[in-house]
Amino acid sequence: MSSKEAAQRVGRDICVSDPEYIKFVKNIDRPGNAIAAGTYAGTGAFDELTKDAKAGAYAAAGVGYSHAEWSVFEAEAKGPNASAGAGLSLGSGAQAMARAEVASASASAGPLEAKVGLGVDTGVSVGPRGLEAKVLGTGVTIGPTTSISLLGNELSFKLW
Template sequence: MQLASANVDLLDTINMIDTFDRPADAYTEDTYARTGAYAGLPENKPGKRIPKAGAFAEAGVGRARAEFSVFEAEAKGPNASASAEANVIGAGAIARAEVASASAKAGPLAVKVGLGVDTGATIGPTGAEIKFLGTGFSIGEKTSISLLGNEVSCSIM
């Protein structure tokens, strides 16, 4: 189970190209369930500058989210989600189940506090990560070992 994490990610730094001019938005939901798929060529619009394709499914109880430019914050109650994405930078898939979480992001810097488990894998030019029920490892720019959501890592920049 993961209680807290903080990181700076190269992929999130590159994704700032997609969000630097994102308009302000905020919303809350009491219950939610949604699925979707997307694929797109680059356009000069927020969220569409990097070509990508993917699919997702999510459901939960209680959610509040706010976003503006490269900043975002979110709080969630019990939820489960799964997603997969491929873009010019890399590819990955993850499944997540959480009791509750709160997160904030400012460009490449992200902080998350919550109680949940992650299962999935990502691969890209800067490394690879594999987790199963919060246990796994990453190799590359960030090298880490995770055991039941507790992680020890070393970032090389």
Template sequence: MSGDADKAARAVGRELCFREAPRGNFDAGGYEGTEESDEHVKGGAYAVKGSGYYRDENGPVCVEAKGPNAGIGVGLSGSGARVMTKAELVSASVSAGPATATVGLSADTGASIGPAQLEAKVLGTGVSIGREMGVSFLGTGFKFKLW
């Protein structure tokens, strides 16, 4: 697997486990990966597979596009617990500073809870309340980080 494919798999997996956004620029045609509680995924595990991932980060602005992908992730850390499944047909997002807008079609389903965050999604539709406020409908949505 190429370096960019590994970055894409890790980006989707870390998002599933811990709501962590990836960093940097990469472009991968296809990717897949699994990790369990190692130095990169403490207290979590994920399995992902996808086709097409593009990310371009330039200062506070980031553009991201994903093709079909699927995954499952479980995360448990000092900041809370998270269980999420992901089935996404396509998505494109742009973020500028604390705000992110996404247009896509997904059936993400799961929940996370922590001292500063609560999130629930069913078939890509849900809400996030706390440090990050957001709404989504079938994979299209908007979120804003408060701090």
């Protein structure tokens, strides 16, 4: 995986995401895939309003990134990184977030996701998935996606 691809994946993740029921349907028969990158840095903007009703802009940089996926299961690990972005989509609403992490690891199985690490996410999002507010890595998400975060560690459950 190239540095540019890693920066795109991290950057887009901070901007927008699909609702959980769409992810589940899209990914139920997803084949296995694993990617890794050493250092990465990049900025970008995307306008997919006609295709997926998404638009956003981001900047991301970090050292060490790996991601594995199969069906509705995912795992990800990141070394020191920083990213910021803002996005708009019909599925996830409006979001503006900045993130800096010393390191993190996350895993998800369908609607359940857990993340451990040391990070200071700061920002807000509002939309069909609920309301999210975080300051220095600590915050909550209330709505169809319910989560609690403490200094970059997070446990979330996505109802739909």
